[in-house]
Amino acid sequence: MSTTEASTDLEELRRTVDDLERRLAVAEARHEVRTLHHKYGYYLDKCLYQEVVDLFSRDGEVVFIGGRYRGRAGVERLYLQRFRERFTRGHNGPLPGFLLDHPMMQDVVTVAPDARSAKARIRALMQAGVHHSVPELAGRTSFEQWWEGGVYENSYVVEDGVWKIRELHYTPFWHADYDKGWARTEPMSHLIPTTTFPDDPAGPDELLPDFAFFPATDVVPFHYPHPVTGQAWE
Template sequence: MAESQVEKLQQQLEHLTKRLDKVENEAEVRKLHHKYGYYLDKCLYKQVVDLFADHPDTYVEFLGGRYRGKGGVRRLYIDRFQNNFVKGRNGPIHGFLLDHAMLQDIIDVDASGERAFGRWRALMSAGVHRSIADKHPRGHDAQGRPRQWWEGGVYENEYIKEDGVWKIFKYRYFAFWHGEHADGWALTRENYVPFANTTYPDDQFGPDELVKQRLLWPDTRCVPFHYPHPVTRLHVDEDDLRAPEFGEDVNTAEPALSLSDH
Protein backbone atom coordinates (compact mmCIF):
# COMPACT_ATOMS: atom_id res chain seq x y z
CA MET A 1 0.00 0.00 0.00
CA ALA A 2 1.36 3.40 -0.97
CA GLU A 3 2.53 5.73 1.80
CA SER A 4 -0.02 8.35 0.72
CA GLN A 5 -2.84 5.82 1.11
CA VAL A 6 -1.65 4.88 4.60
CA GLU A 7 -1.52 8.54 5.59
CA LYS A 8 -5.02 9.08 4.20
CA LEU A 9 -6.35 6.10 6.16
CA GLN A 10 -4.70 7.40 9.33
CA GLN A 11 -6.36 10.78 8.83
CA GLN A 12 -9.73 9.12 8.25
CA LEU A 13 -9.25 7.02 11.38
CA GLU A 14 -8.40 10.10 13.45
CA HIS A 15 -11.43 11.91 12.06
CA LEU A 16 -13.76 9.00 12.78
CA THR A 17 -12.29 8.57 16.27
CA LYS A 18 -13.01 12.23 17.06
CA ARG A 19 -16.56 11.89 15.77
CA LEU A 20 -17.10 8.73 17.80
CA ASP A 21 -15.70 10.39 20.93
CA LYS A 22 -18.10 13.30 20.42
CA VAL A 23 -21.11 11.00 20.05
CA GLU A 24 -20.08 8.96 23.10
CA ASN A 25 -19.56 12.10 25.19
CA GLU A 26 -22.97 13.45 24.18
CA ALA A 27 -24.54 10.11 25.13
CA GLU A 28 -22.83 10.11 28.53
CA VAL A 29 -23.97 13.66 29.29
CA ARG A 30 -27.51 12.77 28.25
CA LYS A 31 -27.48 9.73 30.54
CA LEU A 32 -26.05 11.80 33.39
CA HIS A 33 -28.87 14.32 33.25
CA HIS A 34 -31.57 11.69 32.86
CA LYS A 35 -30.13 9.81 35.84
CA TYR A 36 -30.27 13.06 37.79
CA GLY A 37 -33.98 13.25 36.95
CA TYR A 38 -34.68 9.69 38.06
CA TYR A 39 -32.91 10.20 41.39
CA LEU A 40 -34.70 13.52 41.91
CA ASP A 41 -38.10 11.91 41.24
CA LYS A 42 -37.63 9.59 44.21
CA CYS A 43 -36.00 12.10 46.56
CA LEU A 44 -32.66 10.28 46.44
CA TYR A 45 -30.85 13.46 47.32
CA LYS A 46 -27.54 11.88 48.40
CA GLN A 47 -27.27 10.33 44.96
CA VAL A 48 -28.18 13.67 43.35
CA VAL A 49 -25.39 15.51 45.19
CA ASP A 50 -22.84 12.90 44.11
CA LEU A 51 -23.58 13.74 40.45
CA PHE A 52 -22.08 17.23 40.88
CA ALA A 53 -18.45 18.10 40.21
CA ASP A 54 -16.00 18.63 43.06
CA HIS A 55 -14.62 21.67 41.21
CA PRO A 56 -14.68 24.83 43.40
CA ASP A 57 -16.62 26.73 40.71
CA THR A 58 -19.51 24.25 40.72
CA TYR A 59 -22.88 25.85 41.44
CA VAL A 60 -26.65 25.48 41.27
CA GLU A 61 -28.69 28.53 40.21
CA PHE A 62 -32.25 28.16 41.44
CA LEU A 63 -35.06 30.61 42.26
CA GLY A 64 -32.98 33.74 42.67
CA GLY A 65 -29.93 32.23 44.34
CA ARG A 66 -26.65 30.48 43.62
CA TYR A 67 -25.52 27.61 45.79
CA ARG A 68 -21.76 27.41 45.35
CA GLY A 69 -19.43 24.44 45.61
CA LYS A 70 -20.31 20.96 46.75
CA GLY A 71 -21.24 22.40 50.15
CA GLY A 72 -23.81 24.72 48.60
CA VAL A 73 -25.23 21.89 46.48
CA ARG A 74 -25.57 19.74 49.59
CA ARG A 75 -27.26 22.58 51.47
CA LEU A 76 -29.93 22.86 48.78
CA TYR A 77 -30.67 19.19 48.19
CA ILE A 78 -29.99 17.64 51.60
CA ASP A 79 -30.61 20.42 54.11
CA ARG A 80 -33.50 22.07 52.29
CA PHE A 81 -35.25 19.63 49.95
CA GLN A 82 -34.66 16.43 51.90
CA ASN A 83 -35.77 17.96 55.18
CA ASN A 84 -38.80 19.74 53.72
CA PHE A 85 -40.13 17.13 51.31
CA VAL A 86 -39.34 13.80 53.00
CA LYS A 87 -38.49 14.86 56.58
CA GLY A 88 -34.82 13.94 56.40
CA ARG A 89 -35.19 10.59 54.68
CA ASN A 90 -33.10 9.75 51.60
CA GLY A 91 -35.74 8.22 49.36
CA PRO A 92 -39.46 8.39 48.61
CA ILE A 93 -42.26 8.59 51.13
CA HIS A 94 -45.70 7.10 50.69
CA GLY A 95 -48.15 9.44 48.98
CA PHE A 96 -45.75 12.19 47.83
CA LEU A 97 -45.41 12.68 44.06
CA LEU A 98 -42.48 14.50 42.45
CA ASP A 99 -42.20 13.39 38.84
CA HIS A 100 -39.85 15.11 36.37
CA ALA A 101 -39.91 14.41 32.63
CA MET A 102 -36.62 15.54 31.04
CA LEU A 103 -37.26 16.46 27.40
CA GLN A 104 -35.91 18.04 24.19
CA ASP A 105 -32.24 17.79 25.09
CA ILE A 106 -29.67 19.67 23.01
CA ILE A 107 -26.11 18.76 23.99
CA ASP A 108 -22.89 20.28 22.67
CA VAL A 109 -19.45 19.01 23.66
CA ASP A 110 -16.53 21.38 23.16
CA ALA A 111 -13.40 20.56 21.16
CA SER A 112 -11.48 19.43 24.25
CA GLY A 113 -14.00 16.69 24.97
CA GLU A 114 -13.85 17.74 28.63
CA ARG A 115 -16.71 20.22 28.79
CA ALA A 116 -20.30 20.14 27.55
CA PHE A 117 -23.37 22.36 27.44
CA GLY A 118 -26.93 21.09 27.63
CA ARG A 119 -30.40 22.59 27.29
CA TRP A 120 -33.38 20.59 28.54
CA ARG A 121 -37.05 21.09 29.17
CA ALA A 122 -38.54 19.78 32.41
CA LEU A 123 -42.22 19.05 32.98
CA MET A 124 -43.02 18.23 36.58
CA SER A 125 -46.16 16.74 38.11
CA ALA A 126 -46.21 17.01 41.89
CA GLY A 127 -48.51 16.73 44.85
CA VAL A 128 -49.71 14.64 47.75
CA HIS A 129 -52.29 11.89 48.07
CA ARG A 130 -55.24 12.70 50.31
CA SER A 131 -54.10 10.00 52.76
CA ILE A 132 -51.08 12.09 53.82
CA ALA A 133 -52.38 15.60 53.19
CA ASP A 134 -52.92 16.33 56.89
CA LYS A 135 -49.32 15.44 57.78
CA HIS A 136 -47.27 16.79 54.92
CA PRO A 137 -46.15 20.47 54.90
CA ARG A 138 -47.28 20.72 51.27
CA GLY A 139 -50.50 18.87 52.03
CA HIS A 140 -53.24 21.38 51.15
CA ASP A 141 -53.83 24.16 48.67
CA ALA A 142 -55.47 27.50 49.51
CA GLN A 143 -58.93 25.89 49.26
CA GLY A 144 -58.00 23.11 51.66
CA ARG A 145 -57.78 20.42 48.96
CA PRO A 146 -54.91 17.91 48.75
CA ARG A 147 -52.30 19.86 46.85
CA GLN A 148 -51.47 18.99 43.24
CA TRP A 149 -49.42 21.19 40.92
CA TRP A 150 -47.51 21.34 37.67
CA GLU A 151 -44.24 23.03 36.87
CA GLY A 152 -42.47 23.73 33.59
CA GLY A 153 -38.87 24.82 33.34
CA VAL A 154 -35.72 24.94 31.25
CA TYR A 155 -32.19 23.93 32.18
CA GLU A 156 -29.13 25.55 30.62
CA ASN A 157 -26.35 23.54 32.21
CA GLU A 158 -22.63 22.98 31.88
CA TYR A 159 -20.92 19.66 32.51
CA ILE A 160 -17.26 18.74 32.99
CA LYS A 161 -15.19 15.59 33.14
CA GLU A 162 -13.43 14.86 36.40
CA ASP A 163 -11.01 11.93 36.27
CA GLY A 164 -12.69 10.79 33.08
CA VAL A 165 -16.24 10.91 34.52
CA TRP A 166 -18.89 13.40 33.39
CA LYS A 167 -20.43 15.44 36.21
CA ILE A 168 -22.79 18.40 36.54
CA PHE A 169 -20.76 21.61 36.78
CA LYS A 170 -22.90 24.74 36.41
CA TYR A 171 -26.59 24.03 36.86
CA ARG A 172 -29.08 26.72 35.90
CA TYR A 173 -32.74 25.91 36.26
CA PHE A 174 -35.42 28.41 35.27
CA ALA A 175 -38.82 27.29 36.58
CA PHE A 176 -40.92 29.51 34.37
CA TRP A 177 -44.49 28.35 34.88
CA HIS A 178 -46.66 26.74 37.54
CA GLY A 179 -50.28 25.75 37.71
CA GLU A 180 -52.55 24.14 40.27
CA HIS A 181 -54.18 20.96 39.00
CA ALA A 182 -57.69 22.24 39.75
CA ASP A 183 -57.25 25.73 38.28
CA GLY A 184 -54.67 25.37 35.52
CA TRP A 185 -52.13 28.12 34.85
CA ALA A 186 -54.41 31.04 33.88
CA LEU A 187 -55.13 31.76 37.56
CA THR A 188 -51.65 31.18 38.96
CA ARG A 189 -50.76 33.85 41.49
CA GLU A 190 -47.61 35.88 40.87
CA ASN A 191 -44.48 34.75 42.71
CA TYR A 192 -46.01 31.30 43.09
CA VAL A 193 -42.75 30.03 44.58
CA PRO A 194 -40.88 32.46 46.83
CA PHE A 195 -37.50 33.62 45.58
CA ALA A 196 -34.44 33.53 47.79
CA ASN A 197 -33.91 36.84 49.59
CA THR A 198 -31.42 35.94 52.33
CA THR A 199 -28.04 34.27 51.94
CA TYR A 200 -26.29 31.62 53.98
CA PRO A 201 -25.54 31.61 56.92
CA ASP A 202 -28.27 34.11 57.89
CA ASP A 203 -30.62 31.63 56.23
CA GLN A 204 -29.29 28.19 57.15
CA PHE A 205 -30.78 26.74 53.94
CA GLY A 206 -30.12 29.79 51.78
CA PRO A 207 -27.90 30.33 48.75
CA ASP A 208 -24.35 31.67 48.90
CA GLU A 209 -25.34 34.63 46.74
CA LEU A 210 -28.47 36.23 45.33
CA VAL A 211 -28.92 36.76 41.60
CA LYS A 212 -31.00 39.52 40.07
CA GLN A 213 -32.61 37.49 37.32
CA ARG A 214 -35.89 36.01 38.46
CA LEU A 215 -38.37 34.32 36.20
CA LEU A 216 -41.84 33.03 37.07
CA TRP A 217 -45.11 32.92 35.12
CA PRO A 218 -46.67 35.11 33.79
CA ASP A 219 -43.17 36.43 32.94
CA THR A 220 -42.37 34.73 29.62
CA ARG A 221 -38.85 35.92 28.86
CA CYS A 222 -36.84 33.42 26.86
CA VAL A 223 -34.00 31.59 28.58
CA PRO A 224 -30.89 32.31 26.44
CA PHE A 225 -29.56 29.55 24.21
CA HIS A 226 -25.99 28.34 24.70
CA TYR A 227 -25.82 27.58 20.97
CA PRO A 228 -26.10 29.76 17.84
CA HIS A 229 -28.79 29.36 15.19
CA PRO A 230 -27.98 26.19 13.20
CA VAL A 231 -28.29 27.92 9.80
CA THR A 232 -27.27 31.56 10.33
CA ARG A 233 -24.78 30.78 13.15
CA LEU A 234 -26.02 33.90 14.94
CA HIS A 235 -27.22 34.20 18.52
CA VAL A 236 -30.69 35.59 19.25
CA ASP A 237 -30.67 39.35 19.90
CA GLU A 238 -31.10 40.24 23.57
CA ASP A 239 -34.20 42.35 22.88
CA ASP A 240 -35.83 39.35 21.23
CA LEU A 241 -35.41 37.38 24.47
CA ARG A 242 -37.43 39.96 26.43
CA ALA A 243 -41.22 39.87 26.93
CA PRO A 244 -43.06 43.22 26.86
CA GLU A 245 -46.77 43.57 27.50
CA PHE A 246 -49.00 42.99 24.48
CA GLY A 247 -48.50 45.87 22.02
CA GLU A 248 -45.91 47.63 24.20
CA ASP A 249 -42.37 48.68 23.28
CA VAL A 250 -39.69 46.15 24.16
CA ASN A 251 -37.84 48.79 26.18
CA THR A 252 -40.65 48.71 28.74
CA ALA A 253 -39.93 45.04 29.47
CA GLU A 254 -37.65 43.43 32.02
CA PRO A 255 -34.02 42.99 30.86
CA ALA A 256 -33.05 39.82 29.02
CA LEU A 257 -31.96 36.86 31.10
CA SER A 258 -28.31 35.79 31.04
CA LEU A 259 -26.21 32.64 31.33
CA SER A 260 -23.27 34.64 32.65
CA ASP A 261 -21.62 33.72 35.94
CA HIS A 262 -21.76 37.38 37.02
Protein backbone atom coordinates in the same frame (compact mmCIF):
# COMPACT_ATOMS: atom_id res chain seq x y z
CA MET B 1 2.00 2.60 -6.88
CA SER B 2 4.95 4.84 -6.15
CA THR B 3 6.39 5.38 -2.69
CA THR B 4 5.09 8.96 -2.72
CA GLU B 5 1.56 7.86 -3.62
CA ALA B 6 1.59 5.15 -0.94
CA SER B 7 2.77 7.68 1.65
CA THR B 8 0.00 10.10 0.63
CA ASP B 9 -2.66 7.37 0.88
CA LEU B 10 -1.38 6.32 4.30
CA GLU B 11 -1.49 9.89 5.57
CA GLU B 12 -5.03 10.31 4.26
CA LEU B 13 -6.02 7.06 6.00
CA ARG B 14 -4.53 8.32 9.26
CA ARG B 15 -6.49 11.57 8.98
CA THR B 16 -9.67 9.61 8.33
CA VAL B 17 -9.09 7.37 11.33
CA ASP B 18 -8.29 10.37 13.54
CA ASP B 19 -11.47 12.11 12.38
CA LEU B 20 -13.57 9.01 13.04
CA GLU B 21 -12.04 8.60 16.50
CA ARG B 22 -12.86 12.22 17.31
CA ARG B 23 -16.42 11.92 16.03
CA LEU B 24 -16.94 8.69 17.97
CA ALA B 25 -15.62 10.28 21.17
CA VAL B 26 -18.02 13.21 20.74
CA ALA B 27 -20.94 10.89 20.02
CA GLU B 28 -20.17 8.76 23.08
CA ALA B 29 -19.81 11.87 25.23
CA ARG B 30 -23.17 13.18 24.01
CA HIS B 31 -24.76 9.87 25.01
CA GLU B 32 -23.07 9.94 28.43
CA VAL B 33 -24.22 13.50 29.15
CA ARG B 34 -27.79 12.81 28.06
CA THR B 35 -27.86 9.65 30.19
CA LEU B 36 -26.36 11.46 33.18
CA HIS B 37 -29.05 14.11 33.14
CA HIS B 38 -31.86 11.59 32.81
CA LYS B 39 -30.41 9.66 35.77
CA TYR B 40 -30.44 12.93 37.70
CA GLY B 41 -34.15 13.22 36.91
CA TYR B 42 -34.90 9.69 38.10
CA TYR B 43 -33.08 10.26 41.40
CA LEU B 44 -34.92 13.54 41.89
CA ASP B 45 -38.26 11.82 41.24
CA LYS B 46 -37.72 9.59 44.26
CA CYS B 47 -36.23 12.24 46.54
CA LEU B 48 -32.85 10.52 46.51
CA TYR B 49 -31.16 13.80 47.28
CA GLN B 50 -27.82 12.39 48.42
CA GLU B 51 -27.57 10.50 45.13
CA VAL B 52 -28.30 13.76 43.31
CA VAL B 53 -25.53 15.59 45.18
CA ASP B 54 -23.05 12.85 44.28
CA LEU B 55 -23.59 13.57 40.56
CA PHE B 56 -21.86 16.96 40.86
CA SER B 57 -18.20 17.74 40.30
CA ARG B 58 -16.12 18.95 43.24
CA ASP B 59 -16.55 22.58 42.13
CA GLY B 60 -20.13 22.07 40.97
CA GLU B 61 -22.83 24.65 41.53
CA VAL B 62 -26.55 25.23 41.03
CA VAL B 63 -28.49 28.23 39.77
CA PHE B 64 -32.10 27.99 40.94
CA ILE B 65 -34.90 30.57 41.29
CA GLY B 66 -32.76 33.68 41.52
CA GLY B 67 -29.93 32.22 43.57
CA ARG B 68 -26.51 30.62 43.02
CA TYR B 69 -25.35 27.78 45.26
CA ARG B 70 -21.57 27.34 45.01
CA GLY B 71 -19.42 24.26 45.56
CA ARG B 72 -20.30 21.02 47.28
CA ALA B 73 -21.43 22.91 50.38
CA GLY B 74 -23.87 24.99 48.34
CA VAL B 75 -25.20 21.98 46.42
CA GLU B 76 -25.75 20.09 49.69
CA ARG B 77 -27.45 23.11 51.21
CA LEU B 78 -30.00 23.21 48.38
CA TYR B 79 -30.73 19.49 48.01
CA LEU B 80 -30.18 18.23 51.56
CA GLN B 81 -31.01 21.18 53.80
CA ARG B 82 -33.71 22.78 51.68
CA PHE B 83 -35.41 20.14 49.53
CA ARG B 84 -34.90 17.07 51.70
CA GLU B 85 -35.86 18.79 54.95
CA ARG B 86 -38.93 20.38 53.38
CA PHE B 87 -40.32 17.57 51.26
CA THR B 88 -39.31 14.37 53.07
CA ARG B 89 -38.61 15.58 56.62
CA GLY B 90 -34.90 14.78 56.30
CA HIS B 91 -35.47 11.28 54.94
CA ASN B 92 -33.38 10.33 51.90
CA GLY B 93 -35.84 8.62 49.58
CA PRO B 94 -39.53 8.67 48.73
CA LEU B 95 -42.32 9.02 51.25
CA PRO B 96 -45.65 7.23 50.75
CA GLY B 97 -48.17 9.60 49.21
CA PHE B 98 -45.71 12.17 47.88
CA LEU B 99 -45.50 12.49 44.08
CA LEU B 100 -42.62 14.34 42.40
CA ASP B 101 -42.08 13.25 38.77
CA HIS B 102 -39.67 15.08 36.43
CA PRO B 103 -39.99 13.97 32.77
CA MET B 104 -36.98 15.31 30.80
CA MET B 105 -37.47 16.21 27.13
CA GLN B 106 -36.11 18.00 24.05
CA ASP B 107 -32.47 17.68 25.08
CA VAL B 108 -29.90 19.51 22.94
CA VAL B 109 -26.37 18.43 23.93
CA THR B 110 -23.26 20.21 22.64
CA VAL B 111 -19.94 18.49 23.31
CA ALA B 112 -16.58 20.29 23.28
CA PRO B 113 -14.11 19.15 20.56
CA ASP B 114 -11.93 17.35 23.13
CA ALA B 115 -15.01 15.47 24.46
CA ARG B 116 -14.08 16.47 28.03
CA SER B 117 -16.85 18.99 28.66
CA ALA B 118 -20.33 19.67 27.34
CA LYS B 119 -23.43 21.85 27.63
CA ALA B 120 -27.07 20.84 27.40
CA ARG B 121 -30.49 22.48 27.19
CA ILE B 122 -33.30 20.26 28.47
CA ARG B 123 -36.98 20.84 29.19
CA ALA B 124 -38.68 19.51 32.33
CA LEU B 125 -42.40 19.11 32.95
CA MET B 126 -43.00 18.21 36.57
CA GLN B 127 -46.10 16.66 38.11
CA ALA B 128 -46.31 16.72 41.89
CA GLY B 129 -48.75 16.36 44.72
CA VAL B 130 -49.65 14.96 48.11
CA HIS B 131 -52.19 12.15 48.43
CA HIS B 132 -55.17 12.74 50.71
CA SER B 133 -54.23 9.65 52.74
CA VAL B 134 -51.13 11.37 54.18
CA PRO B 135 -52.44 14.57 55.82
CA GLU B 136 -49.22 14.78 57.85
CA LEU B 137 -47.47 15.98 54.66
CA ALA B 138 -49.92 18.82 54.15
CA GLY B 139 -48.29 22.23 54.31
CA ARG B 140 -44.94 21.00 53.04
CA THR B 141 -45.89 21.96 49.49
CA SER B 142 -47.47 25.09 48.06
CA PHE B 143 -50.34 23.16 46.45
CA GLU B 144 -52.08 19.85 47.01
CA GLN B 145 -51.32 18.91 43.42
CA TRP B 146 -49.60 20.95 40.73
CA TRP B 147 -47.65 21.18 37.49
CA GLU B 148 -44.34 22.90 36.84
CA GLY B 149 -42.54 23.71 33.60
CA GLY B 150 -38.91 24.73 33.30
CA VAL B 151 -35.68 24.59 31.31
CA TYR B 152 -32.18 23.46 32.20
CA GLU B 153 -29.07 25.09 30.71
CA ASN B 154 -26.36 22.91 32.23
CA SER B 155 -22.65 22.32 31.84
CA TYR B 156 -20.88 19.00 32.40
CA VAL B 157 -17.27 17.93 32.82
CA VAL B 158 -15.20 14.74 33.00
CA GLU B 159 -13.73 14.43 36.49
CA ASP B 160 -11.66 11.40 37.54
CA GLY B 161 -12.74 9.69 34.32
CA VAL B 162 -16.46 10.13 35.04
CA TRP B 163 -18.97 12.59 33.58
CA LYS B 164 -20.41 14.88 36.28
CA ILE B 165 -22.59 17.97 36.48
CA ARG B 166 -20.45 21.14 36.62
CA GLU B 167 -23.29 23.69 36.70
CA LEU B 168 -26.97 22.90 36.92
CA HIS B 169 -28.92 25.96 35.85
CA TYR B 170 -32.63 25.26 36.23
CA THR B 171 -35.24 27.91 35.53
CA PRO B 172 -38.78 26.91 36.54
CA PHE B 173 -40.89 29.20 34.37
CA TRP B 174 -44.38 28.44 35.58
CA HIS B 175 -46.44 26.61 38.18
CA ALA B 176 -50.04 25.58 37.92
CA ASP B 177 -52.33 24.57 40.73
CA TYR B 178 -54.08 21.52 39.25
CA ASP B 179 -57.54 22.94 39.95
CA LYS B 180 -56.81 26.49 38.71
CA GLY B 181 -54.44 25.81 35.84
CA TRP B 182 -51.55 28.04 34.80
CA ALA B 183 -53.88 30.85 33.66
CA ARG B 184 -55.14 31.47 37.20
CA THR B 185 -52.28 30.42 39.45
CA GLU B 186 -50.51 33.38 41.02
CA PRO B 187 -46.71 33.59 40.58
CA MET B 188 -44.87 31.85 43.41
CA SER B 189 -42.71 34.89 44.07
CA HIS B 190 -42.39 33.97 47.76
CA LEU B 191 -39.91 31.27 46.69
CA ILE B 192 -37.43 33.79 45.27
CA PRO B 193 -34.64 34.21 47.86
CA THR B 194 -33.96 37.60 49.39
CA THR B 195 -31.22 36.56 51.83
CA THR B 196 -27.97 34.68 51.32
CA PHE B 197 -26.21 32.06 53.41
CA PRO B 198 -25.42 32.11 56.33
CA ASP B 199 -28.17 34.57 57.28
CA ASP B 200 -30.50 32.11 55.61
CA PRO B 201 -29.16 28.65 56.63
CA ALA B 202 -30.60 27.08 53.45
CA GLY B 203 -30.09 30.10 51.23
CA PRO B 204 -27.89 30.66 48.19
CA ASP B 205 -24.38 32.07 48.18
CA GLU B 206 -25.39 34.79 45.72
CA LEU B 207 -28.64 36.49 44.74
CA LEU B 208 -29.27 36.82 41.00
CA PRO B 209 -31.51 39.74 40.04
CA ASP B 210 -34.36 39.93 37.53
CA PHE B 211 -35.75 36.43 38.01
CA ALA B 212 -39.55 36.21 37.70
CA PHE B 213 -42.18 33.52 37.23
CA PHE B 214 -44.91 33.37 34.58
CA PRO B 215 -46.71 35.53 33.45
CA ALA B 216 -43.16 36.84 32.88
CA THR B 217 -41.77 35.26 29.70
CA ASP B 218 -38.02 35.73 29.98
CA VAL B 219 -35.79 33.62 27.72
CA VAL B 220 -32.93 31.64 29.22
CA PRO B 221 -29.99 32.28 26.84
CA PHE B 222 -29.18 29.38 24.52
CA HIS B 223 -25.71 27.86 24.88
CA TYR B 224 -25.62 27.14 21.13
CA PRO B 225 -25.71 29.51 18.14
CA HIS B 226 -28.57 29.55 15.66
CA PRO B 227 -27.94 26.58 13.34
CA VAL B 228 -28.63 28.60 10.17
CA THR B 229 -27.51 32.17 10.89
CA GLY B 230 -24.77 31.31 13.38
CA GLN B 231 -25.93 34.11 15.66
CA ALA B 232 -26.12 33.74 19.42
CA TRP B 233 -29.23 34.77 21.34
CA GLU B 234 -28.49 36.34 24.71
